[in-house]
Amino acid sequence: MKPILNDPELMRLVAELNREESDGGNVEATGEATPQLRGVVTEAVRLGASDVLLVAGSPPVVRLAGALRRLGSDVLGADEVEAMFSPLLDGPARKALGAGIPLDFSVAIGEGEARNRFRINLHRQRGSTAATMRLIRRKIPTLAELNLPPEVGRVVEPVRGLVLVCGPTGSGKTSTIAALIGQINRERSVHIVTLEDPIEYEHASEAALIEQIEIGTDAAGFQVGLRAALRQDPDVIMIGEIRDAETASTALSAAETGHLILATLHTSDTVQSIHRLVDLFPPSQHAQVQQQLSFALHAVLCQQLVSADGKMLPIVELMLMNGAVRNHIRTGRLQNLYNELVLGRKSGMVTFESSLARLVKEGKLPEAEARRRASHLEELDSLLRL
Numbered sequence: 001m002k003p004i005l006n007d008p009e010l011m012r013l014v015a016e017l018n019r020e021e022s023d024g025g026n027v028e029a030t031g032e033a034t035p036q037l038r039g040v041v042t043e044a045v046r047l048g049a050s051d052v053l054l055v056a057g058s059p060p061v062v063r064l065a066g067a068l069r070r071l072g073s074d075v076l077g078a079d080e081v082e083a084m085f086s087p088l089l090d091g092p093a094r095k096a097l098g099a100g101i102p103l104d105f106s107v108a109i110g111e112g113e114a115r116n117r118f119r120i121n122l123h124r125q126r127g128s129t130a131a132t133m134r135l136i137r138r139k140i141p142t143l144a145e146l147n148l149p150p151e152v153g154r155v156v157e158p159v160r161g162l163v164l165v166c167g168p169t170g171s172g173k174t175s176t177i178a179a180l181i182g183q184i185n186r187e188r189s190v191h192i193v194t195l196e197d198p199i200e201y202e203h204a205s206e207a208a209l210i211e212q213i214e215i216g217t218d219a220a221g222f223q224v225g226l227r228a229a230l231r232q233d234p235d236v237i238m239i240g241e242i243r244d245a246e247t248a249s250t251a252l253s254a255a256e257t258g259h260l261i262l263a264t265l266h267t268s269d270t271v272q273s274i275h276r277l278v279d280l281f282p283p284s285q286h287a288q289v290q291q292q293l294s295f296a297l298h299a300v301l302c303q304q305l306v307s308a309d310g311k312m313l314p315i316v317e318l319m320l321m322n323g324a325v326r327n328h329i330r331t332g333r334l335q336n337l338y339n340e341l342v343l344g345r346k347s348g349m350v351t352f353e354s355s356l357a358r359l360v361k362e363g364k365l366p367e368a369e370a371r372r373r374a375s376h377l378e379e380l381d382s383l384l385r386l
Contacts, residue, residue: 033109037084041109043071045116045135050312052118052133054081055125066307078128085122085131100124106136106198119200136200140182141175147313148176149358151348152301155318156180156262159235161298162255164277166267171304172314173264174200180262181238184208190235195225197240208236215240222247230254239263245280252289255296269352270300270319271337274329286332294330297321304352306373308365315359315373317341318350342379351376357383 033041040060044052047069049062056078060071086094088107097103102123108115117136122129143153155163165177178201181192185208192208197215204210211232219225222239223246229237230250242248242263255261267273274293281289302317319325319341328336341349353376359365367384374380 032087033107034084034087036080038109040071040084041116041118041133041135042114044133045114050135052131052135054084054131054133056081056128056130065310065312066305081131082129085120085129089122097122097124097129104198106200117200117202119198134200137175138202140185140201140203141179142182143176143179146172146175146179147359147364148179148303148316149318149350149355151318151350152176152180152316153183154320154348155299155301156184156236156260158260158298160255160258160260161321162251162261162263162293162296163298164263164265164273164300166265166270166273166300166302167304168266168268172312173303176301176303176314177238177262177264178203181210181236184236185210188235191233192236192238193229193232193234194238195219195222195229195240196238197222223250226250226254230259234259236260236262241265242277242280245282248277248280252292252296255298256292267302268304269302270317270341271334273300273302274334274337290332291330294326297326297329304373306356306359306365306369308359308369311364313359313364315352315355316350317352317355318348320344320347320349322347351379353380354383356380357386360384 041052044062047062047064049064051063053061054076056076058076059074060076061068062071093103102121104121106117106119108117110116116138119134119136121132165173167173181194181203184190184192185203185206188207190208192210194212195215196212199212199214203212213219213225215222215225219228222243226239226247227250237254237259239247239251239261242251242265251261251263265273265276267276277293278286278289298321300319303314305312306315319337322344325337325340328334328340341351345354353374356365356370356374357380360367360370370380371377
């Protein structure tokens, strides 16, 4: 499908879908999945796959415990991939995809107990449509089910403050933040508002009242949705991703004025997360942002996934605020934060090395793999000797 460059409606759609805070077009599925697509995802769910990848010229591929596996040997044609998803898209979305704009949306496929939700990215490659589908489990996971250390549950104990959940793409941030929301939902009578792009886990209100706002469908963007949420009497706000200075500034102000804010960042460790948040702002504002962050921030949780015995296990780094950490952030001495992480283990802080050591001692991870993943081998060796 070639771009329709002179179509005024398409140009309007392109401008809308390429708004600054989105990497692609967030659309709403409008139809039913085809039998061929249902068959692929049914097999993926049966196998316990986390992802499905559909690319012309290859059989359907699933990701199992981090490794790729082909489903059969029948190669998909370009027309087949496009036909699988065409019923889910309206005319403007199909035009946008043809013009090279990637589309992001979530959809439920199947019925009854076989009904599962997927987060889908449709994009173009070598002139044809390709798809990446992430399976979203129906059941809200608990922190224990995710193999996260018990210290992680402490990050949502306060009634105010900013909690950052960080990690690279595919590191399990979505499941972790869903588990944290689930913990609050079971334990506290509060009003929770989530801002998501798109909605993935579907929460049912228990002790808490939960509203889930989908960016692109219920709100024009994270900035607009966050400003509106602050007028909706929330106690807890979850921001799917902080992408710009305005959203970050509003989140910090909300955290300072009595709200618990949970948000994600695409960063690899706690120190980088602080750098990333500060660097969203121009240099002239860095000192002010560091001051505000030192008061508003409550915790930074970063995680990665490691593969062991056919399972994906999280390793985490958890930084909690104390006087020393706040002082280093306020004065910009971020290079000192890792030492505070190591010194703060007795008060609930976690380093990646202590997380690796825990998995080794529990028999869940081979020591050789832990050593391969460690950034500070001396610390890991010391922890394994304890």
